[in-house]
Amino acid sequence: MKTESGIPYPASIACYLCGGDSPLTREVRPVPIGARTVVVEDEFYRCPRCDEVVYLGSMADETSRRATAVVRAEDGLLVPDAIVALREKYGLTQAGLERLIGAGEKTVVRWERGTVAQNQTADTLLRVLDAHPDVVAQLAKERGVELRKRAPARRTRASRRTTAAPAKESRAKAAG
Numbered sequence: 001m002k003t004e005s006g007i008p009y010p011a012s013i014a015c016y017l018c019g020g021d022s023p024l025t026r027e028v029r030p031v032p033i034g035a036r037t038v039v040v041e042d043e044f045y046r047c048p049r050c051d052e053v054v055y056l057g058s059m060a061d062e063t064s065r066r067a068t069a070v071v072r073a074e075d076g077l078l079v080p081d082a083i084v085a086l087r088e089k090y091g092l093t094q095a096g097l098e099r100l101i102g103a104g105e106k107t108v109v110r111w112e113r114g115t116v117a118q119n120q121t122a123d124t125l126l127r128v129l130d131a132h133p134d135v136v137a138q139l140a141k142e143r144g145v146e147l148r149k150r151a152p153a154r155r156t157r158a159s160r161r162t163t164a165a166p167a168k169e170s171r172a173k174a175a176g
């Protein structure tokens with residue numbers, strides 16, 4: 001495996017605890033993910049002297065991605081590409097989809113990156129949104145989320161980052 005910049009990982013590194021020469025190790029082993037454990041290929045450095053394990057660069061993310069893919073397959077959850085397609089179908093940004101469904105910041109980012117799987121409830125919600133544009137439109141209106149069509153949005157509003165003003169607006173609308 002290579003680093004994000006394309007440079008291969010070193011064959012070994014010095015253990016930061018004891019200085020022992022820790023080789024790059026690839027093992028198929030149980031990896032904890034959420035409340036369960038799945039068996040996937042895991043790549044890391046392990047110190048033969050003190051057993052310390054170190055992940056460099058994107059190694060931990062790669063393992064998370066593999067483990068999450070297993071969870072998604074086992075549970076029949078939408079894959080990352082399907083979530084991207086659903087979001088883009090409605091012209092939503094990642095932050096826009098998060099706001100639309102009341103998910104925490106970066107939640108959709110992690111789903112789409114594949115490092116975290118949505119739970120069954122969120123998966124059901126995504127499927128409902130996919131099948132019902134009217135629900136998406138209604139939620140977008142209530143929560144002050146902009147739905148962009150394929151044409152590029154007006155740049156002047158794209159930098160709007162604070163949620164204070166639109167949220168107030170949406171509360172007023174929701175109350176009325």
Ligand SMILES: [Zn+2]
Pocket residue numbers: 015016017018019020047048049050051052
């Ligand atoms: Zn060590």
